[in-house]
Amino acid sequence: MAGLTAQNLAGLTTENRMRSAMKKTLMALGFITLMSALSGSPGCKNDSGTTSYGTPPPPPPASNTVTMPGLSFSPSTLTVTKGTTITWKNTDATAHTSTSDTPGIWDTGNIPAGSSATTTFNTAGTFGFHCTYHSAMGMTGTITVR
């Protein structure tokens, strides 16, 4: 236990010294690059995994599915990060669409029952959407991209 602690402290000191010297570079290259550099260097193997510092990289864009049960979107309100691809999965017994309220942003066109379509959201904003067949029946939603 004591030996392990000493080793960890030594590792931490080494990391901190290295961090000071390379701070700007590390900040530019990011955490992933640091991790791969450490794991790619056998001499530094004791250092990898003993400490965690800095801001983790943002999570990769999520893949989200919106289903269409009973003349509705589920979820009807969602927030995603830029770059997210939404799969519109028609789980209903009738055809639907996912169409932006503002014309021309996106429109899946007809999605037959049991089929899917995808839309990738690369622009931040809040977008209302609807099914062109059933918007009057409340088949609407809102997606926030940030």
Ligand SMILES: [Cu+2]
């Ligand atoms: Cu519909």
